[in-house]
Amino acid sequence: MMISIDDCLIVELNKIPSDKGNISVAESNINVPFDIKRIYYTYDIPSEAERGGHAHKEQHELVIAASGSFNVVIDDGKRKKTFFLNNPNKGLWLKPGIWRELNNFSSGGVVLVMNSGLYLESDYIRDYNKFKSK
Template identity: 60%
Template structure:
């Protein structure tokens, strides 16, 4: 997937809320997600966070190649995105909305409500080599243009 940024836009603007279809029914609603249609990548891994203790912060890393989509299946939480220059906060609390995060974004997930479940769709299988867990290393990679498109 190309990360080309239009003139005047910032890298952080690549992070966006995606709304999924909702099938309303008196027996309960249904939402579905299709890769490369609702999610802008092929889904290779799915995982979820739950039973997060009060005050805990998850994330605290960036990815080199991995694309993610985070969904609050139950409850709510904040996702803080940092592109190396600025930060932006997203409040997730609806199971038919997901936050798309491309590679090269530092993320932290905090303020989990009780019984919240965060579902994550990922473009790659788990690979520790894809993680950047040191914020200063991440900032250095950003300043050196690691994720900049070259045309």
């Protein structure tokens, strides 16, 4: 089955407000639609930088703007779509086989990523031409 950009969805995490600040909780297979095996984040990103530039063969990811904002451009080889992320309780669920590029970072932007697998270089497609020929 071919995955398309239409299969990538915004996932909303619960937001629990209080006068001391808000908290959002991410739980594997409850409000995150996969088992979380790895979490990483990028920060101190120059506004003109581009991140991503790859697809995963098997792994799912939930990408969240933990702070600030940025664009996520997704591509299924036929169509592209841009998501603007700027809310720490909403993330973009990226399914396997979707190319992603992140850009247009605000000052203080933090990209938080929850991944369904441990780091495995063989799961990455880093060459766009190879991705397009899949």
